Each structure stands twice: as structure tokens, then as C-alpha cells.
Amino acid sequence: MEIKVFILAMILGFAIFIVPKKSQYLLGLLLHLVVIVVTSVLAIDALFYAPAGQSQILAYVAGSPVHLVVDELSSFFVLVVNFTMLTGVLYAGGYLKPYLEKKNNGEMALHYFSFLWLHISMLLVCMLRDGFAFLIAWELMSVFSFILVIFESENKQTVKIGLNYLIQMHIGLVLIMSAFIVAWVKTGAVFSFDGLTIYFAGHKPYLLFLLFFAGFGIKAGFIPLHTWLPHAHPAAPSHVSGVMSGVMIKMGIYGILRVLTYIHTDLLYIGIFILGISVFSGVLGVTLAIVQHDIKKLLAYHSIENIGIIGIGIGLGVVGVAENIPVLAVLGFAGGILHVLNHSLFKSLLFYSAGSVYQQTHTRNIDQLGGLIKNMPRTAVFFLLGSLAICGLPPFNGFISEFLIYSGMFRGLFPGDLPTDVIILFSFIGLVIIGGLAIFCFTKVFGIVFLGTPRSPKAMKAHESGGRMIFPQVLAGIVIIVIGLVPAIFLQPLNSIVSLFTGSTPILTNAIPVMNKLSLSSGIFILFVGLLWFLRRSQQKTRQIETGPTWGCGYTGANPALHQYSATSYADNIRDLASEVVQLKKHYNSFGEDEIFPAKRTFETHSSDVFEDNLVKKPSDGLLKWFEKIAVFQTGNLQHYLLYALVFMIFIFLITLLKLI
Amino acid sequence: MAWIGILSIIITGIIFPGIIGMVKARVGGRKSPSIFQPLSDVIRLFKKVAVYSSTTSVVFRIAPLVYFASVISVLTLIPFAGQKGLISFEGDFVFFAYLLALGKFLMIIAALDTGSGFEGMGANREALYSLLAEPAFFILMGSLALFAGNTSFYNLYHHLHLNTHLSYLTAITAIYVLIYIAMVENSRLPVDDPKTHLELTMVHEVMVLDNSGFDLALIHIASWLKFSLYGTLIANFLLPFSLPHYAQIIFFFIVQVTFAVTVGGLESFKARNKMVKNPQFIVVLSAIAIVAFLTALIITEKFTLN
Numbered sequence: 001m002e003i004k005v006f007i008l009a010m011i012l013g014f015a016i017f018i019v020p021k022k023s024q025y026l027l028g029l030l031l032h033l034v035v036i037v038v039t040s041v042l043a044i045d046a047l048f049y050a051p052a053g054q055s056q057i058l059a060y061v062a063g064s065p066v067h068l069v070v071d072e073l074s075s076f077f078v079l080v081v082n083f084t085m086l087t088g089v090l091y092a093g094g095y096l097k098p099y100l101e102k103k104n105n106g107e108m109a110l111h112y113f114s115f116l117w118l119h120i121s122m123l124l125v126c127m128l129r130d131g132f133a134f135l136i137a138w139e140l141m142s143v144f145s146f147i148l149v150i151f152e153s154e155n156k157q158t159v160k161i162g163l164n165y166l167i168q169m170h171i172g173l174v175l176i177m178s179a180f181i182v183a184w185v186k187t188g189a190v191f192s193f194d195g196l197t198i199y200f201a202g203h204k205p206y207l208l209f210l211l212f213f214a215g216f217g218i219k220a221g222f223i224p225l226h227t228w229l230p231h232a233h234p235a236a237p238s239h240v241s242g243v244m245s246g247v248m249i250k251m252g253i254y255g256i257l258r259v260l261t262y263i264h265t266d267l268l269y270i271g272i273f274i275l276g277i278s279v280f281s282g283v284l285g286v287t288l289a290i291v292q293h294d295i296k297k298l299l300a301y302h303s304i305e306n307i308g309i310i311g312i313g314i315g316l317g318v319v320g321v322a323e324n325i326p327v328l329a330v331l332g333f334a335g336g337i338l339h340v341l342n343h344s345l346f347k348s349l350l351f352y353s354a355g356s357v358y359q360q361t362h363t364r365n366i367d368q369l370g371g372l373i374k375n376m377p378r379t380a381v382f383f384l385l386g387s388l389a390i391c392g393l394p395p396f397n398g399f400i401s402e403f404l405i406y407s408g409m410f411r412g413l414f415p416g417d418l419p420t421d422v423i424i425l426f427s428f429i430g431l432v433i434i435g436g437l438a439i440f441c442f443t444k445v446f447g448i449v450f451l452g453t454p455r456s457p458k459a460m461k462a463h464e465s466g467g468r469m470i471f472p473q474v475l476a477g478i479v480i481i482v483i484g485l486v487p488a489i490f491l492q493p494l495n496s497i498v499s500l501f502t503g504s505t506p507i508l509t510n511a512i513p514v515m516n517k518l519s520l521s522s523g524i525f526i527l528f529v530g531l532l533w534f535l536r537r538s539q540q541k542t543r544q545i546e547t548g549p550t551w552g553c554g555y556t557g558a559n560p561a562l563h564q565y566s567a568t569s570y571a572d573n574i575r576d577l578a579s580e581v582v583q584l585k586k587h588y589n590s591f592g593e594d595e596i597f598p599a600k601r602t603f604e605t606h607s608s609d610v611f612e613d614n615l616v617k618k619p620s621d622g623l624l625k626w627f628e629k630i631a632v633f634q635t636g637n638l639q640h641y642l643l644y645a646l647v648f649m650i651f652i653f654l655i656t657l658l659k660l661i
Numbered sequence: 662m663a664w665i666g667i668l669s670i671i672i673t674g675i676i677f678p679g680i681i682g683m684v685k686a687r688v689g690g691r692k693s694p695s696i697f698q699p700l701s702d703v704i705r706l707f708k709k710v711a712v713y714s715s716t717t718s719v720v721f722r723i724a725p726l727v728y729f730a731s732v733i734s735v736l737t738l739i740p741f742a743g744q745k746g747l748i749s750f751e752g753d754f755v756f757f758a759y760l761l762a763l764g765k766f767l768m769i770i771a772a773l774d775t776g777s778g779f780e781g782m783g784a785n786r787e788a789l790y791s792l793l794a795e796p797a798f799f800i801l802m803g804s805l806a807l808f809a810g811n812t813s814f815y816n817l818y819h820h821l822h823l824n825t826h827l828s829y830l831t832a833i834t835a836i837y838v839l840i841y842i843a844m845v846e847n848s849r850l851p852v853d854d855p856k857t858h859l860e861l862t863m864v865h866e867v868m869v870l871d872n873s874g875f876d877l878a879l880i881h882i883a884s885w886l887k888f889s890l891y892g893t894l895i896a897n898f899l900l901p902f903s904l905p906h907y908a909q910i911i912f913f914f915i916v917q918v919t920f921a922v923t924v925g926g927l928e929s930f931k932a933r934n935k936m937v938k939n940p941q942f943i944v945v946l947s948a949i950a951i952v953a954f955l956t957a958l959i960i961t962e963k964f965t966l967n
Binding site: 370371373374377380384388391392393394399402403406407409410411413414415416417418421424425428429432433435436437439440442443444446447448451452453511513514517518520521524525528529532533535536539540543544545546547548549550551552553560561563564565569570573574577 | 710713723737752756765774792799802808871874940947951
């Protein structure tokens with residue numbers, strides 16, 4: 001029944017192209033809702049009621065059935081995808097309004113259709129096990145997200161970024177496909193995930209795991225495979241960036257987790273590998289985020305950081321399984337998997353509120369913003385909520401997943417042996433540094449964008465965005481707070497997912513009292529804040545509150561906006577510490593000795609990503625140069641082309657004569 | 662018992678700045694103010710009218726409350742005199758550190774809320790220093806966790822004391838690092854000089870330039886409490902949990918007063934670091950904390966030297 005409705009919704013998606021422009025969005029929304037309901041029913045059924053892993057037939061292709069298999073892991077990802085898509089499609093309704101006049105019927109229809117099919121293809125990725133079907137769904141996901149990214153295709157740069165994205169996704173696809181092919185050739189088993197069981201039973205897992213990790217890692221955005229991410233996210237419209245960053249990159253995590261369920265040997269090195277890359281991605285991701293000026297690019301780098309945190313959880317989990325330390329394994333996996341959900345919530349929330357800022361001010365450069373909290377108070381509150389959550393501060397959801405990972409690490413120290421302890425030491429140092437840098441970064445973003453005095457007329461003229469854009473943020477915000485305040489209710493379902501990797505243990509169920517005490521402590525804290533608020537109000541009731549200008553140390557005459565700290569100056573001391581990575585360049589000319597009355601000057605800073613420069617730009621530039629050299633043959637002269645044909649024929653004649661072929 | 666603990670921490674917190682002030686005055690050859698001078702300053706502040714900058718928003722008004730509430734709330738987690746804190750659970754020290762970070766987060770953005778370049782500078786420095794100091798605390802806790810399977814604050818200390826006497830080698834390093842973390846977190850010398858009068862060289866003080874009245878009083882009390890909080894963490898290393906309660910409490914006060922005198926002494930004789938040297942100075946604390954971790958690995962015989 002559910003499957004039939006699901007297929008019907010897929011087909012009805014094409015109707016978006018036929019209906020009039022006004023009802024396109026409504027039809028899209030309706031189909032999204034239908035898809036969300038039917039797949040969530042399937043997922044909840046698998047997670048809580050039915051014995052999981054049941055397969056249902058989606059369709060027959062050339063006489064053979066394509067199965068949908070929903071186990072605990074799939075259903076978790078299905079639910080995460082559905083929630084973020086729900087907020088995404090609701091937000092799109094408000095965000096796309098200004099575009100309705102600019103874009104024609106077909107363009108809008110294509111956008112809505114791609115958004116729907118991005119949703120469907122992500123769900124299929126989570127539920128298909130067959131190799132071909134999975135790869136097709138994976139490809140659909142890349143193609144539709146590509147169409148979504150180039151929505152503003154009148155901008156040449158956007159198209160270029162989109163193509164870069166598409167190419168990188170196909171490199172990923174080839175890697176995943178070759179992994180499947182290797183397994184298939186080596187074992188002759190079925191071309192599917194389940195076929196991997198046989199391969200891993202008889203072979204060392206390293207090669208195949210590396211192929212899968214590289215393929216899925218490009219999607220997930222592990223450094224150094226991340227170079228598409230900081231470009232594609234800012235170029236895409238905000239609801240698309242929210243969804244891409246919130247859930248689409250998590251499909252890479254899903255893939256890695258799925259492959260891990262089949263590997264049962266040699267896990268130690270795999271765990272260390274994941275852990276190493278994740279700590280690296282986390283620390284560098286957030287460091288690179290700090291020096292960004294483009295708010296969406298900055299959030300994109302934070303996605304890399306959070307993928308790192310998820311990876312730290314998973315890596316620790318794998319090390320725990322390998323070293324037979326159940327508490328490390330369970331809490332590591334639990335923290336990593338919960339962080340997938342958490343990140344999808346706060347990152348989409350942050351992208352939505354950043355989108356509202358962009359829609360109002362038409363700039364993403366944070367050095368031109370400021371003081372928005374006065375004009376956009378609700379957006380500011382949600383951005384603050386998202387910032388606190390992404391920094392992993394209590395009592396919000398990000399803290400819960402980081403707390404689980406920390407508990408796993410610290411409890412794993414005692415039973416662990418020397419190598420394990422050293423691994424744990426490095427990973428928690430990494431996690432602490434990530435947390436600290438995230439706080440540094442988000443105090444900067446929030447402070448520069450929303451607080452202080454507006455730095456440009458654009459920021460002064462902003463208005464609060466409409467209820468249609470606020471409502472999805474409310475939804476995400478509520479879940480963020482609920483997970484933060486009562487984490488205990490999420491442990492039971494989490495337990496059934498984690499047991500796929502670790503076997504069933506009571507560790508997570510035993511953690512429920514801990515979570516309750518955490519809730520209690522958070523409650524006490526909130527109570528204190530409320531109490532103090534009340535106390536201060538009663539203290540201030542009898543007295544007249546005064547307002548005045550900010551203390552300016554005597555320099556009150558100048559433009560207050562110029563007096564403020566800018567994003568560049570805030571990031572300056574991190575730039576000094578991390579100069580190797582962030583490669584910030586300052587462009588200015590200094591004063592001459594005989595210059596008594598200085599003329600007008602400019603000051604510019606540029607930061608570049610060291611990985612992008614060396615891994616993508618340099619090789620592709622080199623290739624381009626080489627191609628340009630070859631291009632001398634392309635003269636556009638017919639006689640020359642005939643000459644090439646003649647030369648070729650003589651060449652063939654000669655080598656045949658010499659019996660070379 | 663836990664309530665007595667919280668009360669003792671609050672009492673020592675109140676006299677802490679007084680003691681530091683006294684020591685500094687004596688060493689500097691001045692007549693010292695009363696030990697309760699800071700307290701009466703704060704009481705005066707509570708009676709005053711607040712002045713808010715017209716640039717500020719609700720963030721500026723809520724930040725001191727969150728800061729104060731975060732410090733008061735973590736008091737419930739600290740073990741005292743061989744007893745668990747009011748609330749004790751696995752990994753409570755992570756909550757401890759992160760809740761304090763929440764307070765700091767709000768204070769930093771509140772400073773940016775004023776739109777003042779000086780306060781932005783202070784906020785920026787505070788953010789950097791606390792991010793650099795954080796790993797040291799976690800590494801210390803990690804080295805204690807090597808002795809204990811259960812990782813609540815109470816258990817960490819308890820197992821340290823239960824272990825062989827060698828484990829006190831870890832404690833020595835830990836105390837050294839904790840004293841300096843306390844100095845960094847509370848913006849004292851050698852990282853920050855609370856008595857400086859030039860905005861450009863301030864860190865914490867410049868962040869609260871625009872706070873007044875009730876809010877400023879809360880911020881002051883919160884900093885005192887933070888000091889005695891770290892003092893309690895240090896005292897727990899020194900107090901064998903087997904002593905009777907009354908002895909522990911007396912001992913606790915002695916340790917706290919000694920800590921305050923030490924801070925006063927350090928502040929009298931040490932010059933403040935150059936601003937650019939500060940990050941280096943703070944990162945060294947993490948390096949020393951790693952030494953504590955290695956010591957713990959050797960003591961637990963995971964790391965054998967042959």
C-alpha cells in the first residue's frame with residue numbers, strides 16, 4: 001500500500017510541469033507531504049514495531065524485482081531526510097517568492113520537480129540495497145541537486161560551480177561503482193550491498209573500504225575531498241543549501257555506515273583511519289570557517305567540521321568494536337549517529353536564517369551587515385539558537401551528541417590499552433579544539449551579523465521575513481530544544497540502530513539515568529536564569545533605567561559603525577595561529593616616508609583553501625595549459641584538417657607496412 | 662553535606678578577592694583594604710541604576726544572567742569533602758566545562774552587542790584564550806579517567822585517592838595546570854591584568870565596560886565564584902577523602918585561603934605577558950597536561966619503560 005502511494009507520488013511529480021505557475025508550489029508541497037507520510041510510516045514501522053530489515057518490492061525492472069529494504073539504519077536516515085525536507089519545502093515557499101516574477105514557468109517547475117526528486121532519490125538511496133538500483137538513485141541525487149544548485153544560472157559563476165560539483169560527484173560515483181565491481185568480480189556474488197558479505201568474509205577489507213570511503217567521502221565532504229562544498233552551498237538557494245548541508249551530505253555518512261555493517265575484521269586500522277581523517281576535517285574545517293566572510297560559505301565549512309565530529313564518533317565506535325571495548329563502541333556510534341540528526345536540524349536552521357538575511361540585505365558578506373537583531377529579531381533568535389546548538393553548548397541538541405562521544409572516550413580510557421588510550425587522547429583533544437573554535441567562529445558570525453551598529457545601508461534597510469520563512473525555523477528550533485532538554489527519550493531508538501554495529505548491549509539503556517540528570521541540571525540552570533531575570537526586574541522596577549551611547553573612550557564623534565570590530569579583525573589572531581592552512585593574503589600599499597598627507601588607500605584580504613589550491617586548482621590549471629598547447633592544431637582551416645586526415649592515413653599505412661599492428 | 666559544600670564555595674568566593682587584594686596591598690607596601698571591600702562594592706552596585714547603551718539589544722541584557730546562572734549551576738556538580746556534588750553523573754565534568762562555555766559565549770556576544778571596538782577586541786581575546794585553555798582541562802580529566810572506570814567528578818577524584826601513592830604524581834602536575842587555568846579563565850595575571858587602566862590592554866575588563874548596576878554586580882560575583890570553583894577542584898586533589906568531614910571542611914578553607922594568597926603573590930611578583938605571547942603561554946598548559954596524562958599511563962602500567 002505505502003509503496004504504491006510512493007510510486008504514485010513519484011509519477012505525479014511530472015505533473016508539476018503541466019499545472020499553472022501558481023499551483024506548482026502547492027502541488028510540490030502536497031507530493032512532498034505524501035512522500036514524507038508514506039516513507040515515515042515505513043521507517044517508524046521498521047524502527048519500533050516490525051522486525052526490521054523486511055524487504056518490499058518497489059518495481060519490476062526487466063522482470064526482476066527491485067527491493068526496498070528498511071532496517072534500523074535506513075529508517076533513521078529516512079526520518080532525518082523527511083524532517084529536513086519538510087522544513088526545507090516549507091521554507092522554499094517563502095524564499096522563492098521574489099524569484100516568481102523573474103523566473104518563467106518552466107524554470108520554476110524544473111526547480112520544484114528537482115527538489116521533489118532530490119527528496120525521493122535520497123529516500124531511495126537509504127532504502128535500496130541492490131547495487132545497480134543504488135547507483136542509479138545515487139546518480140539521480142547528484143543530478144537533481146546539480147539542477148537545484150544552478151537555479152540562479154543567469155550568473156555565470158553559479159554554472160561554473162555547479163559543473164565543478166557535478167564532476168566531483170561523478171568521481172565519487174565512479175569510486176563507489178568500482179568498489180561494487182571489485183567485490184562482484186572477486187566473489188561473483190550478487191551485485192549489491194549484501195554481496196559484500198561474501199567479499200569481506202574472504203578478503204582483507206582495506207582496498208574496498210578505501211574505495212567506498214573515498215566515494216562516499218566526496219559526498220560527505222571529508223577534507224581533502226571537500227572542495228566542492230564551500231562553493232556549491234553558497235551558490236545554491238538557501239532552502240537547497242539547508243537541505244544539501246543538512247541531509248544530502250549525510251548520505252555519504254549513510255554509505256560509510258552501511259559498508260561498515262558488513263566489515264567484521266581488521267577494524268582497528270579502519271577505525272584509526274576514519275578517526276584521523278575526521279579529526280583533521282573537524283579542526284581544519286572550523287579553522288577555515290573562521291576566516292570566511294561569506295556567511296553561507298562559512299556555514300558550508302562548518303558542515304565539514306560537523307562531518308568531522310560525526311566521523312570522530314563513528315571512528316571511535318569502530319575502534320571500540322575492534323578493541324572490544326563495548327562502552328567506547330556503543331557511545332561512539334550513538335554520538336556519531338545522533339549528531340547526524342542534530343546537525344541536520346541546526347545546520348538547516350542556520351541556512352534558513354542566513355537565507356532570510358540574504359533575502360533582506362542582498363549580500364552574504366558579513367562585513368557589510370550588523371545590527372540586524374533590531375530589524376529582524378525573530379531571525380536573529382533562531383540564528384542564535386542554531387549557533388548555540390552547533391557549538392555543542394547545553395542545553396541544546398549539539399551538546400547531547402558531543403556528550404555521548406565524550407562519555408565514550410573518557411569511559412573507554414580505563415579499559416583501553418596504550419594505543420587505544422593514545423588514540424582517544426588525540427581524538428578528544430581534537431574534539432575540544434573543534435568545540436572551542438566553533439565558539440570562536442559563531443561568536444564572530446552572530447556578533448558581526450546581528451549585533452552592534454549596521455555597517456552598510458543594506459543592513460539598515462532590512463525587514464523581518466514573513467511567517468512562511470519563520471515557521472520552518474520554529475519547527476527545527478523546537479526539535480533542537482526537545483533533544484537538548486529531554487535526551488533520554490531518544491536513547492531507545494538510538495539503541496536499536498547502534499546495535500547493528502555493536503550487537504545488543506544495555507549500555508545506552510543504562511545511560512538513561514545519566515541523561516535524566518543532565519536534563520535536571522539543565523533545568524536548574526534555566527530556572528536560575530528565570531529567577532535572576534525576575535530578581536533584576538524587581539530591582540529595576542523602582543528605578544529609572546537610563547540609556548546612553550556606548551562608552552567610546554572619548555572617540556564618540558566618528559561613525560559608530562566604523563568603530564566596531566570587523567569580521568576580519570576578529571579572525572585575525574586565529575589567522576596568525578593557523579597561517580599554514582588558511583593562507584590569508586593582505587593587499588595594501590604602505591605609507592611612503594615622504595608622504596605627509598596620506599592619500600586614499602584600499603585594504604583587501606583574501607583567504608584561500610590550501611587543499612583546493614593544491615589538489616584541484618593546480619592540477620586542473622596544468623591540464624588546461626596542456627590542452628591549450630594542443631589547441632594549436634585547431635586552426636579552423638579546412639585544408640589543415642584534411643592534412644591531418646592524410647597524415648593519419650599515411651601513419652596507419654606505415655605501421656601496417658612495418659607490421660606493427 | 663552537598664549543601665554545606667555549595668555554601669562553603671560561596672563563602673570562600675566572597676572573601677577570595679578580598680584576600681587577593683590584601684596580599685597585593687601588603688606586598689606592594691600599601692595599607693590593605695578590608696577583606697569585605699569587594700563585597701561592599703558589589704552591594705553598592707546592586708542598589709544602583711543600570712545604564713544601557715542604545716546600541717545594545719536583548720542579548721546584552723540576558724548575557725550577565727546566563728553567565729551568573731551557569732556559574733551557580735555548576736556549583737551543584739562539584740564534589741566536596743569526599744562527598745558527591747548535589748548532582749553527580751557520568752561525564753558531569755563535560756557538562757561543567759560546556760555550561761561555563763555557554764556563559765562565556767553569551768558574554769562575548771554581549772560585548773560585541775555594544776558595537777564598541779574596544780569591547781570587540783576584548784571579546785575576541787577572551788574567545789581565543791578560553792579556546793586555547795579548554796584542552797588542558799580535558800586532558801587533565803582524561804588523565805584522571807585512566808584510574809577510574811566511572812567518570813563523574815566524584816569518581817575521578819575518589820579513584821585517584823584510592824590508587825597507589827604514585828598517583829599523586831599526576832596530582833602535582835594537575836594542580837599546577839589548574840592554577841594556571843584558573844588564572845586564564847578568570848582573566849588574571851600573567852594573561853590579563855584586572856587592574857590595568859588602558860582599554861587597549863584589557864581582556865576581560867574591557868568586555869564589561871558597558872555593564873552597570875545589577876548586571877555588573879552579577880558579573881563580579883560570578884568571577885569570584887569561578888575562582889573558588891577552581892580552588893575547590895584543586896582542594897579535592899589535596900584532601901584525602903578518608904578524613905572525617907569536619908577536618909575536610911577545615912582543610913578546604915585552608916587550601917582555598919592558601920590558593921588566594923598564592924594568586925595574590927603571583928600577581929604581585931609576576932609581570933603580565935606581552936599580548937602576542939599569551940597564546941603560546943596558554944598552549945603550554947595543554948602540553949603540561951599531556952605530561953600528567955603520560956604519568957598516569959605509566960602509573961597504571963599501560964605504558965612500560967622497558
